[in-house]
Amino acid sequence: MNATLAAASAAHIEYVLRIADSSLILGQRLAEWCGHGPVIEEDIALTNVALDLIGQSRLLLTHAGKLEGRGRDEDQLAFLRSEPEFRNLAIVELPNGDFGRTILRNFLFAAFQRPLWQALAGSADADLAAIAGKSAKETRYHLQHASDWVVRLGDGTQESHARMQQALDLLWPYTAEFFSPSPTDEVAAATSIGPAWASLEADWEAAVRPVLDVATLKLPARTPFGSFGKFGRHTEHLGHLLPEMQFLQRTVPGGSW
Amino acid sequence: MTESSRQWPLWEVFIRSKNGLDHKHCGSVHAPDAKMALQNARDVYTRRMEGVSIWVVRADQIVASDPDAKPEMFDPAEDKIYRHPTFYQLPDEVNHM
Numbered sequence: 001m002n003a004t005l006a007a008a009s010a011a012h013i014e015y016v017l018r019i020a021d022s023s024l025i026l027g028q029r030l031a032e033w034c035g036h037g038p039v040i041e042e043d044i045a046l047t048n049v050a051l052d053l054i055g056q057s058r059l060l061l062t063h064a065g066k067l068e069g070r071g072r073d074e075d076q077l078a079f080l081r082s083e084p085e086f087r088n089l090a091i092v093e094l095p096n097g098d099f100g101r102t103i104l105r106n107f108l109f110a111a112f113q114r115p116l117w118q119a120l121a122g123s124a125d126a127d128l129a130a131i132a133g134k135s136a137k138e139t140r141y142h143l144q145h146a147s148d149w150v151v152r153l154g155d156g157t158q159e160s161h162a163r164m165q166q167a168l169d170l171l172w173p174y175t176a177e178f179f180s181p182s183p184t185d186e187v188a189a190a191t192s193i194g195p196a197w198a199s200l201e202a203d204w205e206a207a208v209r210p211v212l213d214v215a216t217l218k219l220p221a222r223t224p225f226g227s228f229g230k231f232g233r234h235t236e237h238l239g240h241l242l243p244e245m246q247f248l249q250r251t252v253p254g255g256s257w
Numbered sequence: 258m259t260e261s262s263r264q265w266p267l268w269e270v271f272i273r274s275k276n277g278l279d280h281k282h283c284g285s286v287h288a289p290d291a292k293m294a295l296q297n298a299r300d301v302y303t304r305r306m307e308g309v310s311i312w313v314v315r316a317d318q319i320v321a322s323d324p325d326a327k328p329e330m331f332d333p334a335e336d337k338i339y340r341h342p343t344f345y346q347l348p349d350e351v352n353h354m
Contacts, residue, residue, distance in 0.1 A: 039265070040301075041287060041288065041297035041300060041301055042297075044300050044301050044304075045296070045297070045300040048300050144296075145296060148292065148293065152289075
């Protein structure tokens, strides 16, 4: 394989891993709500979303393993990689906080996944396109569920409004990472694997702003802060999440149900 | 605020399964309004592909018969077996009776 092809292949894998890991880590975070939801109906709703996300990551990791061609399957990629090898957006590894913050993150992330799946449905990578087609339906529901709550809580009581504004102030800076340019994106776009994420910003904003407006939440100003999870540079929180997520596979290597 | 007024109202959930013709009662959820009652019903009762359509209705909007009135309501039908259509010879061409 010549150098250009090898670089394109590495970018392809990297691109898929960014999407896969973001779903996986948010799925793991949402699973932490199991048994702790504010009411049983929401407890189940959050774990439903978690299972959708983990399902997406399973398909994507399996696909990434095939692209890589070193015989690694979904379990090995999910449970035997170390922190710097994860390519998830930093926002998904942040602790859940209260229900409002969890929901707001789901909202911001689902609003990002939606145009991403849409664009990926036309990917030159047929497997990726098929996964995107299936996932798009799940994401539409996640977005509807989260939007509904963002409005209720944002435009709710003084207490719920204050908490939602606080959550938005905390999470908003991490959304810049969704759209920060990267060489991986350039290659993916040039080879029609998927869109450069920067190109999704307008769609994302068009989905996010009206809901936040109705929720009477004030958009924080953009700051120079940037997170770099998709480049493998993580917050201190991923280091605590991984041991819990990975302990079984690391204790019983190759163990399965 | 009393405990009962802090609770979200109860909604009864009816689901029509893929091959079913009618909606069947399958349980209840708590929700502050109809929209969320539908979402909650979806999340709680259709996780295993149980349905393709959901109805929700406020439990306090359902008028129920009085359990104590069972004898006069239902017993009189007991000895009227001729109301069942089992005494007719059906032509072979008639299906789904």
